[in-house]
Amino acid sequence: MTSPDFTVRNIERLADLFPQVITESKNAEGEVTLAVDFDLLRQELSDHVVEGPQERYRLDWPGKRAAAFAANAPIAKTLRPVHEESVNFDTTKNLFIEGDNLNALKLLQESYLGKVKLIYIDPPYNTGNDFVYNDNFAETSSEYLARSSQVTPSGERLTANTESNGRFHSNWLSMMYSRLKLARTLLSDDGVIAISIDDKEAARLGQMLDELFGNDGRVAQVVVQANKGGRDYLPLAQTHEYLVIYGRTDGAGIYDLPRDTSALPLVDETGPYEARELRNRNPKFHRGNRPNLFYSFYINPDLTDEHGYSAVSLEPRSGYGIETVPRNSQGEESCWRWGRDRASDAIQVGDPRKSQLVARQVRTGSWNVYEKHRPTTQKAKTIWDETEVRTEAGTREVRAMFGAPVFDHPKPLDLLKKLISISTVPESIVMDFFAGSGSTAHAVMELNHLDGGRRQFISVQLDEACETGSVAAQHGFRTIADIGRERLRKAGDALGVLREGEDVGFRSLRVDNSNKSDVLRAADDIEQRELSSLEPSILAGRSGDDLLFQVLLDWGLELTLAIVREDVDGHEVFSVEDDALIACFAESVTPAVVRQIAERGPLRTVFRDDAFESDAARINAEQVFREISPATEVRTI
Template sequence: MDNIEKIDLAKVSWRSSEDFFESLGEALDKLDDKDESYDFTWVGKRKAIIEAGAPVNKTIRPDVKNSKNWDTTENLFIEGDNLDALKLLQESYLGKVKMIYIDPPYNTGKDFVYHDNFKATIEQYDEDTEYKDESGNIQFKKNEKTNGRYHSDWLSMIYPRLKLARNLLTEDGVIFISIDDNEQSNLKKICDEVFGEDNFLAQVIWERAYSPVNLKKHFSESHDYILCYARDSNRAINNGLPRSDDADSRYMNLDNDSRGAWKSSDLSVGPAIAKNVYEITLPSGRSVTPPNGYSWRLSRERLGEFIADNRIWFGADGNSVPSIKRFLSEVKNTMTPMTIWKYADVGHSQEASQSLKKLFGDKAMIDYPKPVDLIKRCMQLYSSKDSIVLDFFSGSATTAHAVMQLNAEDGGNRKWIMVQLSEETDEKSEAFKAGYKTIPEIARERIRRAGDKIAAEHPDAKVDYGFRSLVVAETNYKEVYRPAGELQQSVLLDVVDNIKEDRSELDLLFGVLTASALELNRPLETRDIAGTSVYLYDYFGEVSGLVACFAESISEDTIKQIAALKPLTAVFRDSSFPDSQAKVNLAEHFRIISPETKVKVI
């Protein structure tokens, strides 16, 4: 600290507090900061980091009645807090999601509905930011809108979700995040930390409005941002965009070349390469040289080859500066995307609202949905035809709609996973009056209607229009911990069966799938074996899948027939067996009939 100039407060005549801070700032500017580093932080960050890694005591329950094509579909709609859902999906979908699109709350002060238990209270905020003196008295506070909790709450909400989402991406996977000016700068910093600055691909500007709002005081905002990050930018592959008619219209065939349409490209390039600075004699007899500081792209020898192959254009009169002919037939059939996406290409907010309204019989269901074409473009760029696409702020399920639409158009078999909080609709809204009490109800109905519409428009397309509806719920198991004083005989008898009374066999199956890190969208079959209902999950013959039986009692014949299926895993309910000897017999049957099967009892 010797290199800081000493400020003698006794010799300073302060006219205002600004004088003090100006002098202090000048001195601090002289501080050698070689040992310091940039760090992005906020009140509650430590808790957010801890929350990202904290275990979740929840499970996923099936919701068959609200599903479509339950047994065969490979799409998932999960209702519940996305923080819990992401944790429950961690093992099953680790490194399997090719593309994520999310449209999180923009933190406008009106759209924040995620209230995590790590949010800072006012008291915690004052304490953490040292706005109290040693006696505990508040010294001063910052503007809540621009500093502190207003942004801290949002940052603490988004951080653990992005940390968990990154784990789900494939090595070549990409995430797109819609945002506006309220949190764009903060989101960029968080993404740099979570995904790495080197994995930043682009900040797209989406033109979401086509006309100004004249009531605005200063500017009428006409765009949102879409941040794009890769899990590993060295592995991510941009598919490019299909060539447009406008791009192709720039190619013409002025000399009736048999190779078809072409457009001219400048033959000169800078800075100059000495050996490629030479004189070219045109067919008209005129001689030309490259502009000052430039040279020709081609060597003298290479130019001769191009002229012989009719790849140099000298103009219709043979007197123009030469240019290279680029043939449409030889260019890539895709174009590199630009970072400004016009509403004419990907739609705008009003168009998206009108399309959704039309889908629901001219009833407005949700505010500010994203256009289907916007999310389709994201998928065109960074998904393959068999990718898994995730949206964990799915709203009205525009992403699911976009996946089905693109699959119908390009023959893809992309699968989707939507996650949406059980947010209630406003009682005054058209959605509520139409019978939709929650956003997930709107989303599921939107998927059904969109699927029917796409199927009618593409009758020959083989698209999975179904979905398994699932719900994040409390664990299937009873809380068996009791203080020592409560360990009475009645309590011990009560927990012999540790499964909650309201849980079905299907609940238990999906609890096992989640705990076993198995994907939740594989084929499911229910089969009667020796008079007992048995579930065959992702089973295609010997040494495959999982077979489960949770009946109240299981006969020896049923056990033998299940063992004869020789699945990879067999799961049973502990209370199905009357005593320990019955479980010993279970193990023995599998040891003899199917020794490779892993047997579990819950």
Template sequence: MTNSALANKNDDDMLDMHSPNLVDDNVQKIMALFPNCITESEDENGKPKKAVDFDLLRQELSQSLVEGGQERYRLDWPGKRQAILEANSPIAKTLRPARDESVNFDTTENLFIEGDNLDALKLLQESYLGQVKMIYIDPPYNTGNDFIYEDNFAENTEDFLERSEQIDEEGNRLITNLESNGRFHSDWLTMMYSRLKLARNLLREDGVILISIDDREQANTKSLLNQIFGSANTVGTFVVVRSEGGGLAKNLIKGHDLLFAYAKDITKFAPLLRPKDIRGKTEVIDGEEYWIEEDWLREEFGKYGTCDYNDIIKFFDKRKKEEIDAGIESGKYVLIEKGDKTIVGRYRKISEDGSKFYSVIKHLNKNGANDLKKLGLDKEFSYPKPVSLLKDMILGTTFFKQDKNAIILDLFSGSGTTADAVIQLNAEDGGNRKFIMIQIAEPIDSDKQQDAYNFCQENNFEANIAEISKERIRRAGKNIIKDNQNNQNIENLDIGFRVLKIDSTNMKEVYYTPDEYSQAELDNLESHIKEDRTGEDLLFQVMLDWGVPLSLPIEVKDIQGSSVYYVGIDSLVACFDTLTTDLVDEVSKDEPLKFVSSELAITHDQDKTNIKARFAQLSPDTQVKFI
């Protein structure tokens, strides 16, 4: 082979003729774990190649702030390293159930988490790691008038317990990011970076994240997504037409926003699909609806137009005729008389046959307002996203039957549009998709948001966005049931949601740092659990710590006079009241996967050993732990 032929030969056809490049393999492994740590450099020939940003990698593997760094191709801003540090720092917090604010608390699989979404993402890392099919984010657009999170950074994690207890952490988390702020864009980037990093962990390998944004931060948003998810995982960018007339901006009439879509792993991601425009005949076979595609041979038949069955041999080969005949005999194909021709139709299952999205989609702001007007909430929110937009994206992500029980996460719940869309879709196609909404209790200004403030006052709500968002979901669920009374899909429709509020840990500081206390101090402590916490509070912190899904059904049983919590039938059983041998024997009959109790529930230290031994004898596969 000549040198010129060698140069022109396709790389896939070439043997490497050398041992494996272990450095490249290691770079690929690092890229899979930390895509934000991969940058570009030049090889000895001046050609671009992937390289590891070791400064960022050091930061990912460190619990303290790492300084340094040479110039390279990347998005940088003051606060980036702190954002990485904050994303990786632990917090001493928990989720406390709020039954009175929930709907169908014990049986619903939907969650509404009230609090800072950064804290929520950290708390969800164990229970929902790699479990979420779609994440939607409609963050503050950084207009200069909206709120962003004021994150609290520290240079190490030694004081994280103290830091997580600070009142300001909960009371003053939101600030107005004025354009006069010298770190106007940097503060916004810092807020988004840590949240996107943690959100990526929750996505399934075939999952997707979608982010709505406008021109102010669209370039920075795309750069963030490229760093955190990797540019190779770009699904695409939608132009979302939101106003038919447009809004008068400084230099032009603007009537659209952008919607970025990125996959967790593009090689495992199925394209977003929407119901196909069915133009052929339809038939119901064994309860499934099929359509008959009449022109499927046209592409192969080309310039000759619609293919007549009798001409297949003339324009194709013998194998094609045999394939068609076998398909007709098996019922895969059907012959259709059309004019003077006999057309070969092909059966396609409607539920599994979709078309890809066009990059320009129309979902008007006024439709979002109308969605809320139907619920009597049209004056409480400004510029709500229309339900149609979220329905399209959720359906596109969960188009196939196996995904219709997927988890949908919204980090900035706002008006609760995503939850409304999930329930509506489930009512329409019988799916069992679950939602997780996260919304901080953003205060409502009585002067600037008078209608929303008055609404909260009239309904005895605290004046914050989370309260109105929860009420929207309550009303939406009732409305969907009312509008679908003759729809068999609503028999098991989940319109409930379990409200969980972020709070400080249930445990006193001694639980985390017992070495800092003398034996006398320990002896005088009545409990290492805070006095105002209930058994159900403890249960949810155990679920978080043990990685148990927070949406599993919960049943409370009275056994031997003690309250015993059964989560997911027998996935986890918990009892924080006094334990007796009879109670342990009774629980052991159910052979739970996990059992947890408190050391306060036992009388003597040796009782813990005895209880573990009892489970080992009666239910040997049960994991037993105490708090």
């Protein structure tokens, strides 16, 4: 009942590629385990004899190895459902997870490996203000705060990670590195990660992402005008932030934005259009290597439309006395973008209003041929300066929802909707593991409502306390996660009438310790008289819902599968996704319950191990499934 050990998995992958570099070693308990001979591995990855450490270009900092280890190390954690904080718990496909995002990313690895289309995060910008992410799993948060000098002996909070700290950049890089390393594995092959950042760490973030995603993974660095007036306390009034975008592979899925055709400058009987030159502007293409794209047009200068564009023909006709061929700006023979047959289909001889190809004289006196271009989409540009993407828009949105600015500097919805539009399809999963006030999930809801999409969101937010006396605390919010959940409830209500199947709910889950007690003991340490007093392996107070979500994680199943609660012979039974999994966590199980579940033929089924009164009873249950439903995978916990 721990998350996977990614070090072991990585060694197994290396063993498939380079079996000669795998050796044996002893761990701290003296057990023999597989290990990697790194000298041999370096040799396998080199085209020359490696005799010692080699200098190479890379981003390095104190703590980088520890951050990589933290990403791989397994944890004894689970996700526990919180029904009272959820909306439409049993049917929704959305998740809101409260807890440290490093833990959450580890727990989601099996269930969402390679399934997330877009990850957007707005992490701490490392401006010298406080950020707390406890990556030492052997200590409590209070111990961590004290050790890292973030609280005084009396418990008062101090400002963390100031620039006077010798590890100012290193601490931030280590915090980000382990999380981004895990986030990459969740992305689909065409998945995209987008990160908001400012100048303080933009350069180092880019280098880190180059390492994790490869140079080919860089998609763009978008400049976002976050504050038109600028931050005037700086030497130059800074008006911008960045949106750094990387792809899981070099085939990252980035899509065009829909275009408002009513804004096109010209119009004819068909509708709005823009005049687009037919000449091919690629200097590598010309008559010599594209002879099929070189031919003549004939122009009638007296037959024009209301915009001054003239009729054209591919054949010399009466009135069509001007011949033109494609030439570049130096007057050399070039070529057209279209072949002759396509051009013929687009021409309406004698009526430039109906024709899709027209001509016009330019200032040099020569004539150009134009296509009436009617684009329905357009590429997003690398500067986003619309009024709606500024930070002040996000502040207004939160103030309107709560009646007060309960969260500082929330990202505006239009910024996130634009990002989601260019990087997802209607069925995509969108993740934000620095969820804050829930802006990303809110944007997913609104965009689905606008375009009929069925995108799902996964939001992860640390259970960070609202500062005493803050606006949020005055409005009754205990943590930032509380603000996020309430915002999503309000956002769903504000959409009004929903279409059939539209999902504005979310399952609220909380990162917590594993459901399993630490009951491991050596046989020699147990006396006969103690056997009857041994505690059960499952923690007291853990419900069937708690155990169900542990099982979903262990089996690598998505955490949004439909759940139906049933009564079978007086026992609570969970049916997940139409009997893809049937779980019964009653503390005692009768043969009748086992048989009724087996008769339904589930793909998987699970019981509590201590629900069977003896080993013989458990073996009999397994025999029932072998006889009635042999394809069912049976487990106990």
